[in-house]
Amino acid sequence: MATVGPLARIARLGSSICRNHRLSFNRSTQRRGIASCVDPSHGLTDEQKEFQKMAFDFATNEMAPHMSEWDQKEIFPVETMRKAAQLGFGGIYVQPEVGGSGLSRLDTSIIFEALSTGCVSTTAYISIHNMCAWMIDTFGNNEQRERFCPDLCLMDSLLHIVSLNQAAAVMLLHF
Incomplete structure (x- = not known):
């Protein structure tokens, strides 16, 4: 399926970014999008x-x-x-x-x-x-x-949050 409009421009941009960084840009990379060829450590200390x-x-x-x-x-x-x-x-x-x-x-x-x-x-x-x-x-x-x-x-004790909508809270209170 051909990509059209703004997505086509992004796909071409991704292709050029990957070529510039000597990364492969194949069909599966295109499906995953441009994020798959961006170095996630760029700009980090x-x-x-x-x-x-x-x-x-x-x-x-x-x-x-x-x-x-x-x-x-x-x-x-x-x-x-x-x-x-x-x-x-x-x-x-x-x-x-x-x-x-x-x-x-x-x-x-x-x-x-x-x-x-x-x-x-x-x-x-x-x-x-x-x-x-x-x-x-x-x-x-x-x-x-x-x-x-x-x-x-140390995760010897574990915590979680329970979020209830109003109806569930009412049912819980009447249980």
């Missing part, structure tokens, strides 16, 4: 490139080989997430004094982008867990931070 590589390597070795099985068998990969936490991915933007990595939101998004190449749903959970741990770190008092954050950063 050396430290951010290290985070990115560590997350990408973890995703490639620990998540991607199991992703289909996890989805098909509805497996919640707790042990794999705990391995990720050993690399600092359980409390990425939680403060170091309570066990977190103390990184920025930009660093966090770089890490999550790299992890998602291995398993999107597992990465989504890890990102939500990080957000919950950050809320306790940010809004909890010192006793709460010291009590909960270390286990959360």
